[in-house]
Amino acid sequence: MKTIFSIFVKMNIAYLILGGNKGDKLQNIRQALFLLENNIGAITKKSDVFVTAAWGNTEQPDFFNQAIRLETSLSASDLLKKIISIEETLGRIRTDKKWMERTMDIDILFYNDEIISIPDLKIPHPFIQERKFVLIPMEQLAPMFVHPQIKKNIRTLLSECSDELEVRCL
DSSP, rough: OOOHHHHSSSSSEEEEEEOOOSSSHHHHHHHHHHHHHTEEEEEEEEOOOOEESSSSSSSSEEEEEEEEEEEEESHHHHHHHHHHHHHHHOOOOOOSSSSOOOOOEEEEEETOOEEETTEEESOOOOTTTGGGHHHHHHHHHHHBBBBBOOOOOOOHHHHHHHOOOOEEEE
């Protein structure tokens, strides 16, 4: 049943990937889910939690990752601002160095079927098709979702992905 609020407010569908490899990784994901739901919108689907070796800088602990489908009334830019605030609440410290250990990293993979390219925000996320730790959880949520730029569904992107890192269910 729709509420009066949801009838008048356009709800956007965002797919996010959560990940971290520092501290209590599973608890950090649980806390992130709680904060996302209480500050951004309803989580309508969650993948399993997956374990993957660090991508890029491999000399660090394995990551725990989970994809979610989220309904929100926020714009993509406002969604990003709230996500950054949640990451900081969970102890994320941003540096200029890429692929470093972190308590929580939340990336916007897709926002509706929009293509957005502004400073600090690229949607779809530019590396989805190169990373099994994103594609495997996304396949659980939306295997037939079509990437709006590449024009292939998630299942096809996964079958074509050359990433060799092992992704295993927790």
